[in-house]
Every structure is written in structure tokens, then in C-alpha cells.
Amino acid sequence: MTISHHSSFLEHRLHSSLHASFFENNVRSDVMDVEASPFFATSPQLDASPQIFGQKKYEVTIDKELTPQKKPHHIIVSFVIIYTMIFFNGCCFTAVVPSVPFYLQVLHAPKEFLGWVVSFYSLGQIIGSPTGGWLSEKMSSQRILTISSSVGIVSSILYAVAPGYYCILFSRFFTGISAGMEFTTELTFIAHHTNMKERTAFLATVTAVNISGFIMGPALGAALALIDIEIMGYSINEYTGPGWLLVIMFMVDLFMVQCLFREHPPAKNENKNATDTSSEQAQLLADEKQTASSYGGVSNGQTEKDSKKEVINGQSPSETHEKKSNVDIDDNAVSEEPTEPPPSLPLVLSLIFIQFSLMIGFSLLETIASPLVHDRFNWNVNDCNLLFTCGGVVSLVVYAIFVMLSKRVADRSLVFTAISLCFVGFLLAIDWEGLNWVPHWMLALLPPYLGRFLTGFGLMYGGFMIGRSITFALYSKLIASQYQGKYLGWMVAGGSAARTLGPFAAVFLYYEVQSAGGKSIAVFGPAVVLHLMCLLLMICFWADLLPGNLGLTPVAIKKRSTTKKRVEQLIRLRKESSLPV
Template identity: 50%
Template sequence: MVGRKLLRHLSSSFADEDGLHGSYSKAFTGTVAQSPNWSPKVGRHFAARNRKNKNKKVKTTVSSKSSSNDSDPGEYKPLVSFIVVYTMIFFNGCCFTAVVPSVPFYLEILSAPPSFLGWVVSFYSVGQLIGSPTGGWLADKMSAKCLLTISSTLGFVSSVIYSLAPAYMLILVARWLTGISAGMEFATELAFIAKNTTKKQRTIYLASVTAVNVVGFILGPALAGALSTLNVTIMGITVDKYTGPGWLLAIMFVVDICMVQGLFKDMELPKNKKSLRSSSTSSSSTEEQNGLLEKQQQGKGVSYGGVSHEDDEDDDDGVDAETKEMMALQPLRESQRPPALPLVLGLIFVQFTVMCAWSVLETITSPLAADSFGWDVQDCNLLFTGGGAVSLVAYVIFVVSSKWVQDRWLIVYALIVCVIGQMLAINWHQLEWVPQPFLDILPSTFRNRFVAGYMIMNAGFMTGRPVTFALYSKLIGSEYQGKYLGWMVAGGSAARTLGPFAAVALYYQIKAAGVNLLALFGSVAIFHVACLFLVLGLWKSLLPSASMMQSIRASMRMSDVDLDEEKANGHDEEHHTNGH
């Protein structure tokens, strides 16, 4: 019978070696037992299974402690390898921002057409789009040390090509190869962190990746700005404000190679190895149970509200009834329906808009500053450094405020802030139809307005990007995470690729003074306002608890149907037996 078979396999799947689902089994039994269709026999079966799992968990804990005492305490020391990985993540953040401020000036001395800037900026993102999945795929087939060496070597070669390029077409090739290197390296680093951290530690370590990467974004232009003061030639190699960023990246990649070969050790947390062996052993069971276990394992990585339920198995204090209901029905989540399509497409559109606006800003800032204010490479590097510092402050505020403020409110804040910054970046004084009272309330000079708008936009982007991604992940059921998160990543990559082309086309093709900036930042602001109305239209659906409870209650109704079927079939069997 379908209901009895489902309950039997669910209960057996809770008895994994690590006891990860013991609390779910207990809560599931207590909640579903209140249903009028609950069978006492099934309830006794679950109670016996829970006692068995508890005893097994105690034995496993004692044996693991004894084995850890007997093992060599110096056998597993990943600290040095983690330092190497985080240093490389910092360099990865520098790879982009160290070069972008000087790229327009470098292309100009190589006689490249203005429209070529869009190709150079977007091809770095295209390279990342190729390198990230490639690195993730190879991470399961090759050692992390080998992959990091390959990616760093490729990055070194591309940086040398960039610095020695005699023609502007080689700049395009160099940035594409650098993007592939950065994508491969970042995917390998994330895989290494995941393998060498427990589930409880993983959230903290992965969050620190963003912080380190943002610091690289800040210091990249600062380091490049320091090199912009040089103008020396050594053995025919010129280091100046145009080629200096390329040589800076080459030095970073050489340091990466030396650290990987001399200090990095390819290792894996023993607990993760044990879990891998356990999962491979369990795969030798029947085909039907294997399918159920696979679905159950896909649900292990689910987090709600940024906190993993796996780490809070025994912590039920202070949990409201609605949350307990969700935890109780966690084993039934393989029967969830997929998320609503308008919700998915809406958040992908928000992420696309924010990422596109960010790529537009980073592409056009240097040529705009050079044309409007007469700034050179060093001035642009200083502006990018200030924008990175504002981004770091905004990220810290986001992390702190996310504990008390709902994600949907943070998205609204980010969109409004971005619109304000985009309005300040438009040169309103060059537009004849703008009324004078409006001009009187603006700062006196366009330079001050643009710098303020640039800083404000960076703060909005740094809040809007992570909070949209986080909320999107919370609203998706466990079994759909991979598929739907892939759509979100693809949307962001498309924005990073199309944004530079749009920026260059609108800025250079429209010749009227002030109209080009109005078309550029005004169109981006319109998209942000549309996103704001879209978020308000989806407001009720953007609360993770409400969206999740709808799917879970639907699963509960399906479970009750199975129990009704089991009860009906049981009566039929009893009637048939009495008849004989």
C-alpha cells in the first residue's frame, strides 16, 4: 500500500549514520499522530525507531571521541591551506577592479574605437561564465592543488599578454582568459572550503569569502593607483599607468603559484570523507529506497532564515508553533510543488536589473570622468577605491540588519537607493527643459553630484545583489535549489555581459550634451522603479515562512490522502479475511 510503503521508507531513511534526521522523525511522529487518520501501530513503529536511532547516535559519538583521541592531533591541519585559499580569493577580487579604471585609457593609446570598451569589459564576464562551471566540474575529478595551479598559470599568461599587447585585440583575448582563470579558481576554492568545513562552520566560512572578495575590490584600484605613478622600462618591458595593473596581476598570480606549490595541501575533513563513504554504502540498497534516500539527502542542505536546521536538531526552545510545524513536516518536502513561476521570474528580473546597472556603472565611469572632469588614471583609481570602501560598509550594514529586517524590505531599500544615485549621476544642467527650481536644489557642480551618486549606487548594489540571491534561495524548496539557482546565476551573468554593450552604445552614440547620460542612467532608473513595483506586487509571496507553509501544508494534505488510502485498504483486507 502506498501510504504504508512511504512511511516505512521515510522512517528507515531517518536512521542515517550521523542521526541527522532524528529530531525531524520525532517531530513528524508527534505532529502527524494528531491526525484522525493516524494509525497507532505506525506510531509505535516510529517511537521504536527513534529510540534505536538515539542509542545508535550515542554509540557513534563515543566511538568518534575515542578515535579522535587515538588519532594524531597533527594529522589534520588545514589552517595554512585556508590562509592560501583566502589570499587567492583576495587576489581574485583585485583582478577585476585593478584593471577596469585604466582600460579605457589603455585602449585609447592602442587606437581602439570607443565601442570596443564594451567588448573588453563584457568578455571578462564571459570568461567567468565558462570558467566557473568548468572548475566546478573538474573539482570532482582533479585535485584542488592541480586546479589552482592551472588557473593561476592561465591567469599569469593572460596578465603578461595584457601588459605586452601591441594591438587592442590582444587586450580582448587577455581579459577573456583572465575571466576563465578567475572562474575556475573561485569554483575550486569554494569546493575546497565546502570539503574542509562542517555544516555548522560552512555558513561562516562562505560568508567570509564575500568579505575578503570585497576587500580585494577595494584595494585593487588602490594598488593599481600606486603603480600608476611609475614610468620605468626594464629590459624592454615598460611599467606605467597603462601596463602597471597587468603586471600587478602577473605578480599576484606568481605568488599564487608559489603558495599553492609550497604551502597548500589538498585535504578533506575526515567527517566529510566518512559521510561520503556512508552515502556510497547506502547506495547499494534497493532501487526504490535509493530514490527516496537521494531525495532526502537533497534536503539536508536547506536553510531557513539563514540558519541551518541540521545544526539545531536538539534546540527546540523558543520555537513557535508554525516553525515546529515546518520542521515536523520536513521529511515530506520531496512532495513539494515547484515555486510559482511569477515569483521566480520576478526575483531573477530584480537580480538582472541590479547586476546590469552595476556593470553599466563600472564600464562608463572612467570615460565619463575623463570627458566631463578631465580626470586621468590615478583619479579614476581613487574614485573606484572610494566606491569599494562604501560597498564594504554597506555589506556590513546588510549583514547586521538582516538579523532584524525582513529581506523584502532590504530589497526595497536597495532599489530606492540605486534610483537616487542614478538621478544624481545625470547632468541635469545640460538639459534645457529642466525647470530652474529643480536645478536650484541640486548640488552646484556636476562633479560633486556624480561622485555622490557613484557612492550611493555602490551602496545600493552591494545590498541588492546578496539580499535578492538570499531571498530567492529561501523561497525555493530543497529539491529545486540546483535548478532554480542556476537560472539566477545565468541571469546575473547575462546582465554582466549585456550591460557594458548598452553603456557604450548609449554613451557614445547619443551626441547631444546631457542627453546621453539621461538615456543611460535614466533607463536604468526606470528598470529599478519597475522592479520596485514588481516587488510590491509580489509582497505577500516574498515572506519565506508564508511561501514555505503553503507548500508544506499541500504536502500534509497529500500525506493525509495516503493515510486514508492505507486505512481503507486495511478495512478491505480485514473484511476479506473475515469473509473466509
């Protein structure tokens, strides 16, 4: 009796110990397994350990690629250089834009030529971006950045010493090529040297640094507007100063790339884990189909007679079920080679149209803002630089607010808010007092046009800066991984087309209309209509703007949901059946 009691006590302690050990090692990892499933993010690796009481005990090990790793010192230095170059890239753009219309007037260029100059910069980016991506597969990032910085130095010198306005055109074109090559290479470097967990934070930092450059560019241009000197026969003033500033920045870039920049073998491709996720989940489903419903290695769907027959034939019941599980898997399980249906064309075109509208609205603003405030308020180059600086500050504040909101608010709501800000901003920028058909009682309710324009400028600037990045993020999340390259290429092409065509439309509409009120409504009126259409499109497709549901049929959405629930159910069953009954 004592021996029996003692044996039962030991058996109870043994079961308790195994139970505690199992949950200590697996319960937390089970939660991570669900969050890392293909319906959330990437998947951890599942390894089957030796059987315990006829059942498999699963242990989850997290791939090091999915956790932030401490980087070598030289890689940290290289990242600092990359961020510095991105900051200079933003400065190079906004330092020149406010003074370009005045510079072209000094060089006796026709008014319509402004549209060509602004568009050729975007055209250079269209050529430079894919070129940089293509070269990144054939040579090191250091060599590509050296080439882009050298092209930037030459084009900036041409801008500063331009004898005629056609030199300004070619200078901006080659500066755009340099900027496109550089930015693509920088993003490629970040992608190669970060894992999936780190990448979102690093890319968010890119946006913050770029916006900071947008702020400092006009501020530096305003400081240069106070200088009017001549060195070795070359003038440095409010028109040529931004060109010499670009020369200095590109020379600093070239020095950092040659002396301090170091590369590292690209990080292991974490997409391998994402690719293997389906087979891991399929194996989990197959194994759980056996173990979760069996006791001591005999399943509920198998009689003891069948089990004994398999043992006589030299096969254990578990081995037989493992063989069967490779063939007989539930229809709702994830296939080894999952194929997602392509997204619906109407929704894809709607999102591309939203990005197109945001980009064309900003191109209208950056092209016409300086001429408009000069004609309407008699502002000079320094005033225009301060205007763009304040716009950059507003966009940085809005960016910080949206970053905090992104933790609580869905991306589709943030995009809708950004478009709404641009819509209201363009409405405020219209000079309603200059329109004869507006009733006098309505004009009496409006505040002065200067205050309205400045408020609208800040809303448009901030709304565009946030809307562009969040639209890209939402678009990327809504598309299956195998379609990312093609459909993101369409999105980039739509934005580039807007940046190329927008300046032409802005210059033509602005200078073809004579009245002050007519000029503003001719430029900003179409932008109001475009952004209103974007809001209506988002309302129409609101239910589809959720990650994973882009254009899927109801059957596909149901299958996705069923598979997700099946994986969660199997993990729960694995906990419940961890010990024999």
C-alpha cells in the first residue's frame, strides 16, 4: 500500500513537472506563433522534438533575422552617412524651388519656361530611380553613390554659373537623375542591412530626415539671399547661392562615401522564412491532425486492430500517420505553394489615382506658390524661402502627430484625413474676392486672403507629406507579396507622371488667366475636384481598404479567415493535448 501510494505520488510529481516545463517553454511562444503567422507577419520556425508519451512536443525557436540585432560600428557609421545624404537630398530640392522663378526672370526666360524646369527635375528622377535600382544589382552601393554625387556636383556648378536659361533646364534634369539614383541606392542599402523587424523603424526615420531637409533647404536659401559677393569672377547671391550650396553638399557626400562609408554582406534574406511559412503551417496542421486527437499514438479515427496491424508490419502508428498527413491534409489548410488572387483592378487604379492626385497637387503648389505670392503680395525671394520653411515645420509637426496616431488608428483613416487636409487647404488658397460671381454676403464672412492662403499652404504641405508616405504603406500592405513589385511600380509611375505633368498644367493655367482670382481658381480649382474625387473613392472602397482583403472575392476572404482560425485552433489544441490523459 505504501509502495503504491509512493508510486502514485512520484507519477503525479512527474506529470506536474512535465506540465510546468511544457508551458514554460511553449505558452509564450504559442502566442508569438499566432502573431507571426502568414496572416499577421512572418513565421517562427517549428521543430519537432522526440515524442513524449506517444505525442510530439513542439518547441518554437525565433529566427534571429526577425529580432533586432546589434550592428557593427562601421555599419552604424554607414547608416549615419545614408541619413545625412537623405537630409541633403531634401535640402537640395527645397533650397532651389523658391528662387527658380526669379532666377529665370534674371536670365530673361519666358514665363512658360518655369514649367519645363520643374518638370525636367521629375523627369530626371524617373530615369535615375530605375537606373540606380538596376545598377545596385551589378555594383556596390559605394560606387553608385560616388557616381550620383559626381553627377550632382557637375549639374550644380552648371546651375550656379548658367549663362542662359537652357543651362538651368539641363542642370535640373541631371540633378534629378542624381537624386533618383542616390535615393534608390540608399533605400536598397537600408533593405539589405536591416531585417524585417527593424526595417519599418528605419524607413520611418528616412521620412523624418527627408522632411527635416525640406525644412532646412528654404532656411538656408533665405540665409544665402542676404549674401551678394563675387569670388574669382563667380557671383554668389540670392539666385546663384542655392546652386553653390548644392555643390558643397554633393562634395560632402562624395567625401563621406569615399572615406567613411563601408558596406557589409547583405543581411540574410528573411523572406526565406516567409516563403517557408506555408509548409511549416501545413506540417503543423498535419501533425496536429494526428496528435491533437490521439492518445498514446492511436488516433480516434483508427481502431486498435489497425494499430496492431501497423505494429506487426514494422511501422509505428505515428509513422503511418506522418506518411498519411503528407497526402491527406484538410482542404482548409495552407497549401505548400500558396497563390493569392491578384488584386482587383478598380481598387488598384483608385489607390493609384489617390497618389496621383496628391502628387499633382503638390507639384501645382511648388510651381506656382512663388509666382503667386510675388504677384499678389509683392514678396521677394527671402519671403518665399521663409514660406517654404514654415511649410516644412508644419509638415514635421503633422508627421509627429500622425506617427502617434498610427499606433491607434488604421492607415485608411490616416489617408482619408491627409486627403481632407489637402482638400481644405486648396479651398482656402483660392482668392474668392477676385471672383465677380461670388455673393458679397459670402465675401463678408471670409477672413483676409493672406491668412487664408498661409493656412491653406500649411494644410496642403502637411497633408501631402503625410498622405504620400501613408498611401504607399497602405498600398503595399493591401497587396500580396508576389505582386508587390509590379503594382508598386505602377504606383511610382503614377506619381512620377503627376510630378512631370503638374508643372506644365500649373504654368499654363496660371499665365493664361488674367484676373488674380481667376489665376488662383484656375490652378487650385482642379486640385479641389481631384481631392474630392479621392475622398469619394475612399468612401466607396472603405470596406476593402484592409490588409489582405484587396479585391479578394468573398470565397477567397472566407478561405483566408478559415485558415487563420484553423491555425489558432490547432495551437489551442496543442496546449490542451500536451499531456496524456
